Amino acid sequence: MKAVSRMSSSPKGSKTEISSYQGVMVSFSITIGTLFITITREVGSISGMEAYIAVPAAYLIMTILLVPVFLFSSRFPGKRIGEYSQIILGGFFGKLLSLALMAVMMAVAALVLRNTAEFWGAALMPETPVWFFLVTLLILVIYTLMNGFEVYARVCQVLFMIVIGSLLFLVIASLIKVDLENLLPVFYRGWEPLLRGCLRVAGIAAQYAVFSAVICGHLRDARTIAATGLKGWLIAGLLLSLIMLAVQGVFGPQQMAKFVSPPLELAKIIEIGGVARGLEALLVSSWIIAAFLQITAYFYTTAIIMTDVFPRISFPTSLLIVSAPIFAGAYLVNDQEQLFALFPVLRTYLILPVAITAFGLLITVAFLRGMLKNGTPSGQKEREGME
Amino acid sequence: MMQKLAVFFVILAVILNITGCWSQKNMSDLAFVMGIGFDVPPEGADAQMHEYLSLQIAVTSAFVQEATGGAGGVAWVTSALGKGPADAEQSIARQIGRVVFYGHTAAILVSKERAEKGLRGILDAIERYPGFRRSIRLFIVDGKAKDVLEAQPKLDQISIAAMLRMVRHTGITYDIPFGDFVAQTESETIEGALPIAGTVPPGGYSTEKKEAGSEVGGGQEGGGAGGKQSGSDSSKQSQEKIVHMGGVAVFREKKMVGTLEGQASNGFLLFKEQFHNRIYAFETDEFGDMSVIIRMLNVKPDVNIVKGRLQIRIKTVFSAGVVHVETAQDFTDKHIREKVTRVLAGELADAIKQAVTKAQSYGSDVFGFGGQLFRKNPKLWKQYRETWPELFSNAEVQSDASGTIIRTGIIRQSSS
Numbered sequence: 001m002k003a004v005s006r007m008s009s010s011p012k013g014s015k016t017e018i019s020s021y022q023g024v025m026v027s028f029s030i031t032i033g034t035l036f037i038t039i040t041r042e043v044g045s046i047s048g049m050e051a052y053i054a055v056p057a058a059y060l061i062m063t064i065l066l067v068p069v070f071l072f073s074s075r076f077p078g079k080r081i082g083e084y085s086q087i088i089l090g091g092f093f094g095k096l097l098s099l100a101l102m103a104v105m106m107a108v109a110a111l112v113l114r115n116t117a118e119f120w121g122a123a124l125m126p127e128t129p130v131w132f133f134l135v136t137l138l139i140l141v142i143y144t145l146m147n148g149f150e151v152y153a154r155v156c157q158v159l160f161m162i163v164i165g166s167l168l169f170l171v172i173a174s175l176i177k178v179d180l181e182n183l184l185p186v187f188y189r190g191w192e193p194l195l196r197g198c199l200r201v202a203g204i205a206a207q208y209a210v211f212s213a214v215i216c217g218h219l220r221d222a223r224t225i226a227a228t229g230l231k232g233w234l235i236a237g238l239l240l241s242l243i244m245l246a247v248q249g250v251f252g253p254q255q256m257a258k259f260v261s262p263p264l265e266l267a268k269i270i271e272i273g274g275v276a277r278g279l280e281a282l283l284v285s286s287w288i289i290a291a292f293l294q295i296t297a298y299f300y301t302t303a304i305i306m307t308d309v310f311p312r313i314s315f316p317t318s319l320l321i322v323s324a325p326i327f328a329g330a331y332l333v334n335d336q337e338q339l340f341a342l343f344p345v346l347r348t349y350l351i352l353p354v355a356i357t358a359f360g361l362l363i364t365v366a367f368l369r370g371m372l373k374n375g376t377p378s379g380q381k382e383r384e385g386m387e
Numbered sequence: 388m389m390q391k392l393a394v395f396f397v398i399l400a401v402i403l404n405i406t407g408c409w410s411q412k413n414m415s416d417l418a419f420v421m422g423i424g425f426d427v428p429p430e431g432a433d434a435q436m437h438e439y440l441s442l443q444i445a446v447t448s449a450f451v452q453e454a455t456g457g458a459g460g461v462a463w464v465t466s467a468l469g470k471g472p473a474d475a476e477q478s479i480a481r482q483i484g485r486v487v488f489y490g491h492t493a494a495i496l497v498s499k500e501r502a503e504k505g506l507r508g509i510l511d512a513i514e515r516y517p518g519f520r521r522s523i524r525l526f527i528v529d530g531k532a533k534d535v536l537e538a539q540p541k542l543d544q545i546s547i548a549a550m551l552r553m554v555r556h557t558g559i560t561y562d563i564p565f566g567d568f569v570a571q572t573e574s575e576t577i578e579g580a581l582p583i584a585g586t587v588p589p590g591g592y593s594t595e596k597k598e599a600g601s602e603v604g605g606g607q608e609g610g611g612a613g614g615k616q617s618g619s620d621s622s623k624q625s626q627e628k629i630v631h632m633g634g635v636a637v638f639r640e641k642k643m644v645g646t647l648e649g650q651a652s653n654g655f656l657l658f659k660e661q662f663h664n665r666i667y668a669f670e671t672d673e674f675g676d677m678s679v680i681i682r683m684l685n686v687k688p689d690v691n692i693v694k695g696r697l698q699i700r701i702k703t704v705f706s707a708g709v710v711h712v713e714t715a716q717d718f719t720d721k722h723i724r725e726k727v728t729r730v731l732a733g734e735l736a737d738a739i740k741q742a743v744t745k746a747q748s749y750g751s752d753v754f755g756f757g758g759q760l761f762r763k764n765p766k767l768w769k770q771y772r773e774t775w776p777e778l779f780s781n782a783e784v785q786s787d788a789s790g791t792i793i794r795t796g797i798i799r800q801s802s803s
Contacts, residue, residue, distance in 0.1 A: 122517060123517070181762065184762050185761065185762050185765050188765030188766070251566070251570065252570060252574075254570070254573060254574065255569075255570045265521060265566075268521060268522070269520060269521050269566065271522070277520075277522075278520075
C-alpha cells in the first residue's frame with residue numbers, strides 16, 4: 001500500500017506514464033547513448049580481430065540479464081525495483097539493495113558526465129575548461145528532469161531519431177572505405193579474446209537491466225515491458241554492431257584500439273561523392289545530444305531510487321542531492337587516461353557483479369516466498385487489497 | 388519562480404555555449420595552412436634544431452584582390468627551425484603574428500633526405516593533433532619540400548591543390564591517405580609506401596636542361612625531378628617550377644629505405660589496382676611502341692612457405708583497350724588481338740615482378756604478402772613473423788597475367 005501511494009506521489013503524477021514506443025526510445029539513452037564512442041575502442045583493444053563479433057554476440061547473450069527485470073515487472077506491474085525489492089526482501093534489506101544499485105549507477109553517471117565533457121572539449125571546443133561542460137550538462141539535465149519523466153521521454157523520442165540517423169549515416173557513408181581484410185582471420189587466438197570482449201559489453205547489459213527495472217514502472221501498459229525492453233536492447237545491439245563493423249572494417253583492430261574515439265575518426269574521414277567533407281561537426285553535435293540524454297537517464301535512475309528508498313524526500317530534492325556527488329565524481333577524475341581506466345573497472349567489476357547479485361537475490365527470495373508463482377501478480381494483489 | 392530560474396539558466400548555458408567563449412576562432416586571427424613541408428635543417432644551423440618546417444599559408448587578402456582584379460600570390464611559404472614539429476611551428480607563429488590553423492591543410496610533404504632519417508616524430512605530431520584529418524595526403528619530395536610548396540602550377544592557384552588533383556582525379560600516382568599510411572607503418576604484416584613528388588620547369592622537358600645535368604627523366608615515371616638547386620637560387624628557381632609526380636617511396640617501419648621508379652613503380656600501382664583508366668606505354672618486338680589503356684584490374688596474390696622458403700604467386704586479370712600501335716595492325720584478326728593480349732599480359736606480369744623484386748632488395752614488404760599469410764594461416768605467420776623481412780627478401784616470385792583487349796579504339800585496322 002505504501003508503495004502504491006509513493007508511486008502516485010512520484011514526479012509530475014500522472015504525467016509519468018509513457019507509451020511502449022517512448023519506452024524503447026528512452027532505453028536507447030542507456031543502450032546507445034555515447035557507448036559507441038568508448039566501447040568500440042575498449043572492445044577493439046580487448047578482442048582485436050574478433051571485436052566486431054564480440055559486440056553482437058554479447059548483446060544476444062546478455063539478453064538473459066533482462067529476464068529478471070521482465071519477470072518482476074510482470075509480477076509487480078507499475079512498480080520500480082526500489083519498490084518491489086522492499087516487498088520481496090523486506091524494508092531494510094530492500095532499501096539496502098536499492099542503495100547499492102543507486103551507488104553504482106551514481107558512479108557510472110559521474111564517469112559518463114566526465115566522458116561527455118572530455119569528448120565535447122576534445123572534438124569541438126578544446127580551449128573550454130571541463131567544469132564549464134560539467135555545469136552546463138548538469139543544469140540541462142536537472143531542468144529536463146524537473147519537468148517530469150514524460151517530458152524526458154518525449155525529448156528522447158525526438159532526439160534519438162537524429163542520433164540514430166547520424167549513426168546509420170556514418171555506417172553507410174563508411175561502407176565504401178571498409179576493407180574486408182581488416183576483419184579476418186578470426187579465432188586464431190582461441191575464444192578468449194571474444195569472451196573478454198563480451199564480458200566488457202556485459203557490464204552495459206547490467207546498467208540497462210537496472211535502468212529498465214526503474215522505467216518499467218512508467219509504462220502505460222505493463223504487459224509490454226518485455227517487448228519494449230528487448231526492442232531497446234536488440235535494436236541498440238544491432239546499431240552498435242554496425243558501428244563496430246564499420247570502424248574495424250575501415251581502420252583495422254590495431255588502429256581502432258589506438259584512437260581515443262574511433263567513431264569520431266571515422267566521422268572525420270567520410271565524404272559524399274568526394275565533395276561533402278568535414279561532416280564530423282554535424283555528427284558530433286548529435287552525439288553530444290545523445291550524451292545529454294544518457295546522463296539524464298543515469299540522473300533519473302539514481303534520483304528515483306533515492307525517492308523509493310527515502311519516501312519523504314521529493315524527487316526534485318533527491319535530484320539535487322544526487323547531483324552533488326555525481327558532479328564531484330566527474331570533476332575529481334584527474335585526466336582522460338584515468339577516466340578510460342575507470343570505465344572498464346566499474347563496468348566489469350562493480351556494476352555487473354552488483355546487478356547479478358541483486359537480481360539473483362531478488363529471484364531467490366521471491367521464489368522461496370512463493371512470489372513468482374503463476375496467478376495474480378503480487379502488485380495487483382496489493383492494489384486490490386488497497387481498494 | 389523555480390521554472391523561471393531554470394529557464395534563465397538554460398538560456399545562460401546556451402549563450403555561453405554558442406560562438407565565443409573560450410574556443411572562439413576569429414577568421415582574421417588565423418593563418419590558414421594549406422600545405423606543410425619537412426626538410427633537413429640547412430647546413431650550419433644550430434645542431435639542436437632537428438626540424439626544418441615550412442608552411443604554405445593562404446594569403447586571404449589575395450583572394451579578395453583576385454576577385455576584384457588585383458594581382459598577387461594567393462599563398463606564401465615561410466619556414467623555421469625547431470626542436471621538433473611543434474617547436475618549429477611556434478617559431479613560425481612568432482613570424483606571422485597569427486594563430487596557425489590546420490583545418491584546411493590538405494597535404495604534408497617530406498623531403499627524401501628527411502624521410503630517410505625516419506618519420507616517427509612527424510607522424511606522431513600529425514596524428515596526435517585533432518585538427519588534422521586522416522584523409523590528408525603525405526608525399527615524399529625528391530628534392531626540397533619547400534620547393535614544391537613554392538612551385539607555381541599553371542592551372543591551379545597553389546601547388547598543393549595541383550598535387551591533390553593529380554592524386555584524386557587523374558590517378559597518376561599512388562593514392563594513399565595519411566591514416567592508411569600510418570596504419571601500414573605500424574602493422575606487422577605490411578610496410579608503408581608513399582608517392583614521390585618533385586618539381587620540373589613549366590612547359591615540359593628540355594633537352595638543354597637534361598644535358599645541363601637536371602635529373603628530369605625525360606617523362607618517365609619516377610624519373611624524379613628538381614632538388615638539385617642549391618643555396619639561395621633554389622627558392623627563386625622553384626618559383627618558376629611546377630609540380631611533377633612519379634615514383635613510390637618505400638619504407639621499413641617509419642624510415643624510408645628506397646624507391647620504386649619507372650616500370651617498378653608502374654608494377655606497384657598495378658599490384659595495388661590503382662592503374663585504372665590510365666595509359667600504359669611499352670615497347671614490343673612485334674608491334675613496336677604501343678600504348679593501352681587499362682580498364683579493369685584484378686590482382687590476386689597467394690603466398691606459401693615450402694621448406695622454409697616463401698613462395699609468392701601473383702595472378703593478374705585485366706581488360707584493356709588499345710590506344711596506339713607503332714606498326715600497322717589489323718585488329719579484326721582474332722590472332723592479332725590474342726597476340727596483343729599475350730604481349731600485354733607478359734608486360735604487366737613483368738612490371739609487377741620487377742616491383743616485388745625491387746622491394747625485396749629493400750627487405751620491405753610494401754605489398755602486404757605478410758598479411759596474406761596471416762589471413763591464410765595465422766599459426767604459420769606467428770612462426771615466421773620475426774624473420775619476415777629476410778623471408779620476403781629471399782622469396783621466390785612468380786607473376787602471371789591474363790586478360791582481354793576489349794576495344795581497339797574507334798578504328799579496327801591501321802592504314803599501312
